Amino acid sequence: xxxxxxxxxxxxxxxxxxxxxxxxxxxxxxxxxxxxxxxxxxxxxxxxxxxxxxxxxxxxxxxxxxxxxxxxxxxxxxxxxxxxxxxxxxxxxxxxxxxxxxxxxxxxxxxxxxx
Numbered sequence: 001x002x003x004x005x006x007x008x009x010x011x012x013x014x015x016x017x018x019x020x021x022x023x024x025x026x027x028x029x030x031x032x033x034x035x036x037x038x039x040x041x042x043x044x045x046x047x048x049x050x051x052x053x054x055x056x057x058x059x060x061x062x063x064x065x066x067x068x069x070x071x072x073x074x075x076x077x078x079x080x081x082x083x084x085x086x087x088x089x090x091x092x093x094x095x096x097x098x099x100x101x102x103x104x105x106x107x108x109x110x111x112x113x114x115x
Contacts, residue, residue, distance in 0.1 A: 020098040022074045028093045029064040037063075041090035043070060046079035064090045076108060 027043060035041070044058035061083065062070050072078065074096075082090075 019101055021101055021104055022096045023099040023104065024097040025070075025072055025074050026095040026097075027070040028095075029066060029068045029070075030091045030093065031064055031066045031088070032091065033088045035063055035065050035088075038086065039088060040084055040086035041088070042083045044081050044083050045072075046081070064092065075104075076111070 031041075041064045042061040043064070045060045045062075046058050058081075062068075072080070
């Protein structure tokens, strides 16, 4: 930190942080109000071939139940989104685990995708 702010000066160690990509997401739901179907706030997962204009066609939804943790891989095919709340605020903590671009490229090289 530099004067209480992030130091954007170029150093090898600092720049290495920006060479990382998200690999895993964890959402921990802390909601105080019991969730009921129709309240909204779910996390939706879509098929890989869904187009942007078809985002209502999700494959799976996960309800934001209190004390539930949702853990999923983030990859070039993992299409996911937050479905808006209708009744209550969704209270949650989100954590992302990062890895190197090189690792992800090696992992997905058979698919022809390069990050």
